[in-house]
Structure formats: structure tokens, C-alpha cells
Amino acid sequence: MWIGIDDTDSPAGMCTTYLGAVLVRRLAQAGLRTIGARLVRLNPNVIHKTRGNAAIAIEADGDPETGFALATACVEELAEFDDEKTNPGVAVASVRPPPDFYYAALRDYCTVDEAVRVLEAAGALYRGYKNRRGLIGATAAIASDLPDLTYELLAYRKRPLWGTHRQVDAASLFRAEEETYPHTWDTVDRENSVVVGVPHTPDPVLFGIRGESPAWVKEARSYVRSEEPACEQVYATNQGTDAHLIPGSIATLREGRSYLVRGTVAEAAATGPGGHVSFLLNDCGIDLRCMAYEPTKGFRDVVRALVPGDVVAAAGSYKGGSLNLEKLGVARLADAARIRPPVCPACGKRMTSAGTGKGYKCRVCGERSREPETEVVERRLRPGWYEVPSTARRHLARPLARGVPGWEEIVLQSGRKCNQSSTTSIK
Numbered sequence: 009m010w011i012g013i014d015d016t017d018s019p020a021g022m023c024t025t026y027l028g029a030v031l032v033r034r035l036a037q038a039g040l041r042t043i044g045a046r047l048v049r050l051n052p053n054v055i056h057k058t059r060g061n062a063a064i065a066i067e068a069d070g071d072p073e074t075g076f077a078l079a080t081a082c083v084e085e086l087a088e089f090d091d092e093k094t095n096p097g098v099a100v101a102s103v104r105p106p107p108d109f110y111y112a113a114l115r116d117y118c119t120v121d122e123a124v125r126v127l128e129a130a131g132a133l134y135r136g137y138k139n140r141r142g143l144i145g146a147t148a149a150i151a152s153d154l155p156d157l158t159y160e161l162l163a164y165r166k167r168p169l170w171g172t173h174r175q176v177d178a179a180s181l182f183r184a185e186e187e188t189y190p191h192t193w194d195t196v197d198r199e200n201s202v203v204v205g206v207p208h209t210p211d212p213v214l215f216g217i218r219g220e221s222p223a224w225v226k227e228a229r230s231y232v233r234s235e236e237p238a239c240e241q242v243y244a245t246n247q248g249t250d251a252h253l254i255p256g257s258i259a260t261l262r263e264g265r266s267y268l269v270r271g272t273v274a275e276a277a278a279t280g281p282g283g284h285v286s287f288l289l290n291d292c293g294i295d296l297r298c299m300a301y302e303p304t305k306g307f308r309d310v311v312r313a314l315v316p317g318d319v320v321a322a323a324g325s326y327k328g329g330s331l332n333l334e335k336l337g338v339a340r341l342a343d344a345a346r347i348r349p350p351v352c353p354a355c356g357k358r359m360t361s362a363g364t365g366k367g368y369k370c371r372v373c374g375e376r377s378r379e380p381e382t383e384v385v386e387r388r389l390r391p392g393w394y395e396v397p398s399t400a401r402r403h404l405a406r407p408l409a410r411g412v413p414g415w416e417e418i419v420l421q422s423g424r425k426c427n428q429s430s431t432t433s434i435k
């Protein structure tokens with residue numbers, strides 16, 4: 009059977025993944041074997057989310073009625089029902105629903121009624137609490153399809169410590185990353201010397217280690233020194249896979265979805281208030297503002313190094329009419345030139361502008377010239393992929409540590425005609 013759960017936490021506490029870890033143990037106590045546990049991230053732009061829009065699914069052997077009774081008991085005991093935004097959902101199916109609903113919840117928006125239709129069609133047992141919104145995530149989790157997947161080991165705190173300062177030795181986390189990178193990632197941000205895998209919120213998570221296999225996350229975990237965890241759970245997950253990205257074109261973007269688009273830099277980057285950096289990307293005559301916010305730190309220097317004419321692929325969420333960058337693929341660099349008044353051929357002094365459209369004039373000897381001096385500037389930027397640092401990375405964004413995205417063909421298609429469709433699949 010597949011057991012899905014979502015929407016159990018609030019900013020004040022709890023975490024659906026912790027509830028999943030507890031359920032795995034209660035299933036075992038009841039003699040039901042867990043085959044696998046999934047941590048599924050859904051559309052990161054959904055406004056109802058508490059933190060990272062996570063839902064969980066557990067695949068287990070046994071009778072769905074028993075699974076359902078244990079899952080609902082866990083939710084009723086542990087979910088943060090007092091928060092008006094906590095609306096838990098539990099779904100148990102002996103046959104997995106088709107993956108369409110998962111893809112819709114991952115890349116788009118869904119309703120509770122749509123989730124209920126999927127659950128009814130699958131003959132599932134389900135219960136939605138309060139406004140029942142959690143049924144969306146619970147259904148998406150049991151319908152999830154992970155053609156690419158990573159793993160996260162989550163260690164949870166003992167209950168009396170919830171809400172207190174976490175005792176995790178930062179040096180041991182840096183060591184864990186050093187010893188296991190690139191097989192694990194985002195435990196720390198070495199570029200900015202910041203710990204990433206230890207939350208600051210009052211939930212039960214002590215730390216998380218992300219990596220390419222259960223063996224690698226356990227290897228990294230073995231270096232971590234911390235307060236004694238209550239329990240640990242390894243989840244298979246769609247984190248770090250870019251599963252949320254829709255290959256798109258600038259003309260067809262819809263608010264609240266995440267895209268991979270191509271275009272030509274139309275206007276160089278400008279730094280605005282708060283250190284946020286933006287530039288204009290153009291495709292087929294339509295401009296898109298691309299944003300690199302202040303928390304993306306050094307990534308903003310990549311954006312600042314772009315010049316008009318550069319051909320790039322940009323990945324990120326389309327929100328408020330701009331694309332919030334997660335990753336940038338520089339496909340082709342334009343020649344960058346510095347244009348200035350020429351040196352006077354007669355007296356060797358630098359000429360000055362003679363007025364708009366009137367060329368240049370030497371203030372010393374009166375010589376005139378129509379052509380400016382054009383100096384080719386060496387580009388600092390190199391073609392290739394650039395990403396935001398670990399501290400600013402979205403859960404779903406695929407880190408370059410996992411290899412360069414398989415999108416080269418999309419980037420290289422940058423010379424395509426504007427009337428060609430751009431529905432290439434990224435699966």
C-alpha cells in the first residue's frame with residue numbers, strides 16, 4: 009500500500025517528515041514492513057506552504073485499513089491543528105494513482121476536488137481535516153513518479169528539546185561535506201562558510217544530509233557530532249532534480265510556475281535597492297526581467313558579467329512578472345566592446361564628442377573624425393552553467409554537483425526561429 013500525508017505543521021512546530029518517521033516505526037510495531045519512504049516537494053510557489061511544500065509517502069506491505077488507522081492516529085496525535093493554516097490530509101491506496109496528479113501539483117496548481125477525484129478513482133481510503141487542503145499533497149505524494157531521485161537523511165530531536173538551540177558541531181558538518189562531496193551536497197555552503205543542513209525553526213528536525221544514495225548520506229552522517237537524535241529516517245526524494253522546471257518560452261510564462269527559458273541578454277544587469285540584481289532577457293522580441301536576489305550572493309557577479317547579446321538559458325520561478333533565477337547556462341558570449349572618442353591623428357590628444365550625431369572633434373587642433381574608437385574587452389565570464397549558492401538553493405533545484413544539466417540541446421537551440429515551438433521534455 010501507499011500512504012500519503014501532508015500539511016501537518018505550522019511555523020510554531022512539527023514537520024510532516026517527522027510524522028512520517030514516527031509512522032514508519034509504528035507500522036513496524038504493528039508488524040507492517042516499510043518498503044520505502046518518500047519526501048516529495050511540490051510547487052514551490054504555492055502560498056499555503058509552511059516552509060518547503062513537502063509531503064510524504066510511505067510504501068508498506070500490509071492491509072490498507074491498518075495503515076490508514078495508524079496514519080490517521082499519528083496525524084491526530086501530532087499535527088498542529090490549532091494553526092488555521094494547518095489542514096492535514098491522509099490518503100492510503102493499494103494501487104498507486106497515475107502520476108499526472110503528481111506532475112500537476114509539482115509544476116502547477118490543484119484543487120481539493122481534483123485530489124478527491126483521483127483518490128476515488130484509485131479506490132483509496134482518505135481523510136481530509138479542516139478545509140482538507142492537505143489531501144492535495146497527500147495524493148500527489150502517493151502518485152509521485154521519480155525518474156530521477158536523490159536521498160535525504162533526516163535526524164530528529166528528542167521531544168523535550170524542541171524549540172531549544174540545536175547542538176550540532178559546525179566543524180563536523182564541514183568535515184562531512186569535505187569527505188563526501190560531490191556525492192552529498194548542501195550540508196554546508198563552503199563558498200559562504202555557512203551551515204545549511206541545520207534548520208533554525210522550532211520543528212523536530214535536528215539536521216539533514218542530502219546526497220545521491222542512502223550509503224553516501226549515511227557516510228556523511230557518520231562524521232556529524234551533535235546532541236543525541238531521537239530517530240533518523242532516510243527518504244528518497246525529488247529534491248535536487250529540477251523536476252519542477254517546465255521547458256518554456258518567454259512569451260508563454262504563467263505566474264507561479266517554474267521554467268527553463270532561453271534568450272538573448274537585452275540589457276546588462278543593474279543592482280537595485282537591497283543589492284538585488286536584475287537584467288532583461290529577450291526572446292522573439294519579448295523581454296523578461298530576470299532577478300538574482302541579494303541572498304544569492306556571489307551568483308550576482310555572474311549576472312553582472314553578462315552583456316547584451318549573450319545567449320543564455322535561465323531557470324527559476326516566474327513570480328510577480330519576473331523570473332527568480334536558480335541557475336543560468338551561458339551558451340554564447342557576445343563580443344563586448346568599449347566605445348570612446350578616438351585619439352586625434354594630428355596631435356595625439358583624445359578627441360571629444362562634437363554633439364549628438366556630429367562625430368568627434370579635437371579641442372587642441374580642431375581635427376574632426378566621424379568614427380569612435382572601439383576596443384574589444386576581454387570577457388571574464390566563460391560559457392557554462394552557474395548556480396546560486398547552497399544557502400539560497402531551492403529544495404527542488406538540481407545542484408551542479410550532480411553534473412551539468414542535460415539541457416545542452418535546449419541552450420544550443422538558441423538560434424531557433426521564433427515561430428518554432430519549445431515544448432522539449434526535460435525528463
Ligand code: ATP
Pocket residue numbers: 014015016017018022023024025050051054056057058059060061062063094095112113114115116117118119141142143144145146
Ligand atoms: P509540511 O511539513 O506540513 O508539509 P510545508 O511547507 O510542506 O509543510 P504545507 O503545510 O504542507 O507546507 O502546506 C502546503 C499546502 O499546499 C498543503 O495543504 C498542500 O496540500 C497544498 N499544496 C501543495 N501543492 C499544491 C499545489 N500544486 N496546488 C495547490 N495546493 C497545493
